[in-house]
Amino acid sequence: MQRDLRFHLNLLKSADRLLTVRREVDPKFELPAVMKAAEGLGKAIIFENVKGSRYPVVNNLLGSRDVVSLLFEARPEEVVLEWSRRVKNPIEPESASLGPVKEVIKQGSEVDLGELPLVTHSGKDAGPYITAGIAVARDPDTGIRNVSVNRMEYKGRNKLGIRMMPPQHLGLIQGKCEKRGKNLEIAVAIGSHPFDILAAATTVDYGVDEFSISGSLRGEPLQLAKCETVDVEVPATSEIVLEGEVLAGVREPEGPFGDFMQYYVPVMENHVFQVKAITHRKDAIYQTIQASSLEDTHILALSREAKVHEAVSKVAHIQAVCMVPTILSCAISIRKRFEEEPRNVLAAAFEAYSWLKHCVVVDHDVNVFDVNDVWWAMATRNRPDTGLFLLENAPGFPRDPFQIHQSKLGIDATAPLNQWEEFERKVVPGFDELRLDDYL
Numbered sequence: 001m002q003r004d005l006r007f008h009l010n011l012l013k014s015a016d017r018l019l020t021v022r023r024e025v026d027p028k029f030e031l032p033a034v035m036k037a038a039e040g041l042g043k044a045i046i047f048e049n050v051k052g053s054r055y056p057v058v059n060n061l062l063g064s065r066d067v068v069s070l071l072f073e074a075r076p077e078e079v080v081l082e083w084s085r086r087v088k089n090p091i092e093p094e095s096a097s098l099g100p101v102k103e104v105i106k107q108g109s110e111v112d113l114g115e116l117p118l119v120t121h122s123g124k125d126a127g128p129y130i131t132a133g134i135a136v137a138r139d140p141d142t143g144i145r146n147v148s149v150n151r152m153e154y155k156g157r158n159k160l161g162i163r164m165m166p167p168q169h170l171g172l173i174q175g176k177c178e179k180r181g182k183n184l185e186i187a188v189a190i191g192s193h194p195f196d197i198l199a200a201a202t203t204v205d206y207g208v209d210e211f212s213i214s215g216s217l218r219g220e221p222l223q224l225a226k227c228e229t230v231d232v233e234v235p236a237t238s239e240i241v242l243e244g245e246v247l248a249g250v251r252e253p254e255g256p257f258g259d260f261m262q263y264y265v266p267v268m269e270n271h272v273f274q275v276k277a278i279t280h281r282k283d284a285i286y287q288t289i290q291a292s293s294l295e296d297t298h299i300l301a302l303s304r305e306a307k308v309h310e311a312v313s314k315v316a317h318i319q320a321v322c323m324v325p326t327i328l329s330c331a332i333s334i335r336k337r338f339e340e341e342p343r344n345v346l347a348a349a350f351e352a353y354s355w356l357k358h359c360v361v362v363d364h365d366v367n368v369f370d371v372n373d374v375w376w377a378m379a380t381r382n383r384p385d386t387g388l389f390l391l392e393n394a395p396g397f398p399r400d401p402f403q404i405h406q407s408k409l410g411i412d413a414t415a416p417l418n419q420w421e422e423f424e425r426k427v428v429p430g431f432d433e434l435r436l437d438d439y440l
């Protein structure tokens with residue numbers, strides 16, 4: 001059986017990682033407020049009763065490193081190794097004759113995006129947004145598929161604003177069509193297995209079909225179903241699919257929207273997606289992602305962590321890498337072999353991933369997935385006058401009107417070598433094996 005969203009929800013349920021909210025919630029602010037309040041629990045939430053819609057909403061499918069570990073069947077520090085191992089072998093998708101996403105087909109005047117439980121996330125957002133849509137399109141010259149995640153603003157029963165500017169590949173493809181005066185056919189799949197959204201959010205070379213990465217993460221071909229009104233395929237087991245066209249030569253104000261850095265991106269002249277058809281499962285589940293949440297960061301971080309891990313492992317004995325809670329910063333633990341080694345680690349990390357702004361190197365006894373532990377290492381092992389490495393005029397995150405991301409800081413928070421007895425952390429015998437539940 002092809003793994004789908006429901007497969008993942010069952011996995012979460014069996015691991016006690018799924019919360020159910022039964023009381024009615026308003027998708028405008030109330031639902032995201034509950035998501036935010038529950039975020040620290042690291043559990044997914046299904047909202048069964050959403051005001052104004054008959055569809056339940058799921059969120060936070062990848063909200064903690066533990067859940068990511070479950071997904072990859074690997075220990076937290078080994079997830080990125082598992083990622084790299086899998087993506088080395090792309091597996092091309094296959095055509096499925098039918099798929100549950102075709103159980104209901106609505107076209108033309110039947111299309112009404114207002115039936116979906118579209119969520120308004122932040123106080124100054126322009127309106128409800130689709131945030132967990134996997135956009136699928138084809139290059140008009142090569143026919144090669146591109147898959148990405150793009151935010152979409154609700155603008156009417158069959159109209160969405162969509163953010164897709166080059167160098168993002170969808171924007172490049174749309175530019176090619178627009179030059180020929182043609183609309184770009186796209187389909188947007190909402191509610192698929194997390195491997196599909198992870199693949200869609202991975203930056204790959206232009207011309208690589210991200211669904212082949214989905215296949216590699218899954219270990220089997222992703223089954224695709226042909227769309228009804230556009231020449232594009234989507235995961236056959238998606239919950240909901242929107243089909244339509246990005247209009248050539250049309251731009252309209254889109255935003256503001258509370259983005260992945262927790263700031264509002266301003267109103268921009270962005271593209272317009274005219275929706276021609278909606279297909280969905282009979283009892284479809286709608287998925288949403290809170291921008292800047294731990295889930296959003298995990299989705300964006302894994303492929304970047306894998307890149308940094310690969311580069312650093314060439315120069316040091318790396319143990320783990322973590323880019324949560326923000327993909328502009330990174331903590332790396334190593335088994336240090338010589339005193340200056342953290343500098344090599346920093347150089348490799350900054351070279352591998354240019355958006356990185358702060359990178360801290362810690363010893364193997366520090367848990368990089370725990371920000372408190374990383375701060376503890378900084379406070380007790382970093383010597384600021386010799387352990388900070390500033391790179392001036394080093395370009396980082398590009399959308400940067402205030403030039404805040406155009407320099408970098410490396411931090412050596414490792415203990416002096418050969419002084420391990422002085423820096424050995426105290427342990428409480430029996431702590432690692434203790435189960436708190438046994439005492440409560």
Ligand SMILES: Cc1cc2nc3c(=O)[nH]c(=O)nc-3n(C[C@H](O)[C@H](O)[C@H](O)COP(=O)(O)O)c2cc1C
Nearest residue numbers: 148149150151163168169170201202203204289299
């Ligand atoms: C929840 C979420 C929302 C995103 N929204 C956008 C967006 O609106 N515009 C954009 O360019 N990238 C967005 N991204 C990032 C892209 O999906 C990501 O950079 C992707 O790799 C780009 O695809 P490409 O390799 O085809 O260019 C988002 C990512 C996530 C996880």
